[in-house]
Amino acid sequence: MTEHHHDPVDVPEYVVAHIHEALTTDPRVMEQGIEVVAAGDTVVLMGRVFSRAQADAAGDVARACVPSYRVRNDLEVLDQPSPPGPAERLS
Amino acid sequence: MIRLAAVGDVHVGDEPDEALAADFAGLGDCADALLLAGDLTRCGTRRETALLAEILERVPVPVVAVLGNHDHHADEVDDVVDCLTSVGVTVLEGDTTPLELDGTSVGIAGSKGFGGGFVGASASDFGEPEMKAFVRHTKAIAERLRDGLAGLDTDHRVALLHYSPVAATLHGEPPEIFPFLGSYLLAEAVDDAGADLVIHGHAHRGSERGVTPGGVRVRNVARPLIGSSFRLFELT
Numbered sequence: 194m195t196e197h198h199h200d201p202v203d204v205p206e207y208v209v210a211h212i213h214e215a216l217t218t219d220p221r222v223m224e225q226g227i228e229v230v231a232a233g234d235t236v237v238l239m240g241r242v243f244s245r246a247q248a249d250a251a252g253d254v255a256r257a258c259v260p261s262y263r264v265r266n267d268l269e270v271l272d273q274p275s276p277p278g279p280a281e282r283l284s
Numbered sequence: 285m286i287r288l289a290a291v292g293d294v295h296v297g298d299e300p301d302e303a304l305a306a307d308f309a310g311l312g313d314c315a316d317a318l319l320l321a322g323d324l325t326r327c328g329t330r331r332e333t334a335l336l337a338e339i340l341e342r343v344p345v346p347v348v349a350v351l352g353n354h355d356h357h358a359d360e361v362d363d364v365v366d367c368l369t370s371v372g373v374t375v376l377e378g379d380t381t382p383l384e385l386d387g388t389s390v391g392i393a394g395s396k397g398f399g400g401g402f403v404g405a406s407a408s409d410f411g412e413p414e415m416k417a418f419v420r421h422t423k424a425i426a427e428r429l430r431d432g433l434a435g436l437d438t439d440h441r442v443a444l445l446h447y448s449p450v451a452a453t454l455h456g457e458p459p460e461i462f463p464f465l466g467s468y469l470l471a472e473a474v475d476d477a478g479a480d481l482v483i484h485g486h487a488h489r490g491s492e493r494g495v496t497p498g499g500v501r502v503r504n505v506a507r508p509l510i511g512s513s514f515r516l517f518e519l520t
Contacts, residue, residue, distance in 0.1 A: 220327065223295075223297075223326045223327050223354065223357070224295075225488075226488035226489055226508065228489075240488070240489070240508075241488065241508040242508075243295050243297065243301075243508075244297070244299065246299070247297070271507065271508055271511065272303065273303065274303055274304075274307065274507075274511065274512045274513045275511050275512045276512060277289070277307075277314075277510075277512045277513065277514050277515055277516050278512070278515070278516070279516070280287060280314070280516035280517060280518045281503075281515070281516065281517050281518070282517075282518045282520060283480065283481060283501060283517055283518065283519055283520070284519075284520040
């Protein structure tokens, strides 16, 4: 009989995959570009999103996926865009 | 000289994007046209599209757009296109539009594009129906892009895409997902037909500048990557 040594939810690779899927499909987030890192009992969210509400929702979604993990939400919010900079001349 | 503003991945959601609206409303001071490289909404709903249209109808220069994968998610693509068209946006999917600006013409060939990967690590038209359909979708898009560019009789020609034609502008993304971010078939079409510039988005963590194997400049203007509401290009 095959032995199961780990609950899949506690394997970091699966934790990351499940959170990625949830962040992509949850209508409050819908973002594929968030970097998710699982280390020990902590999950870290990194990258840029478009609003504080979207960043907060991403944290909530991650916590709902893996309630036994601590979620550190390091997402940056792109709410104050910088000037476009000088035009690139293409000749 | 033609001045183009370009951005992709503005991802307008359920709330008004006031910063984007303000920057776009001021485009008349620095650009002759605005190119939008897909993922204009978060998931292509009617509310998101309506909020986007409110922003775009106040842009004081011509707007040419392609859609992205996010704009397809709600399966309401026809409604998205109709809404944007109703406020004067030219939405391209496998077709072209010429712009005559200050005595100079530029032709835009636009398409969402699709994935498949890059030389040495690309999907093939082989095996299960689902895999063949995936690759054939990209092939069909590339063929229409090639035909569109070849048919343009303008001073300048620009390919406007969502997916990337080269790996160079994806660097910064995990290499494992490159096949979902673009295809060499798009670059091959551009090189075959010729163009001055390729604009794309989709890769938020990618790189801004690349070049096709045939020497055409490629620019990734995904908004999270560039950190501003648009990039400016002058075609001389």
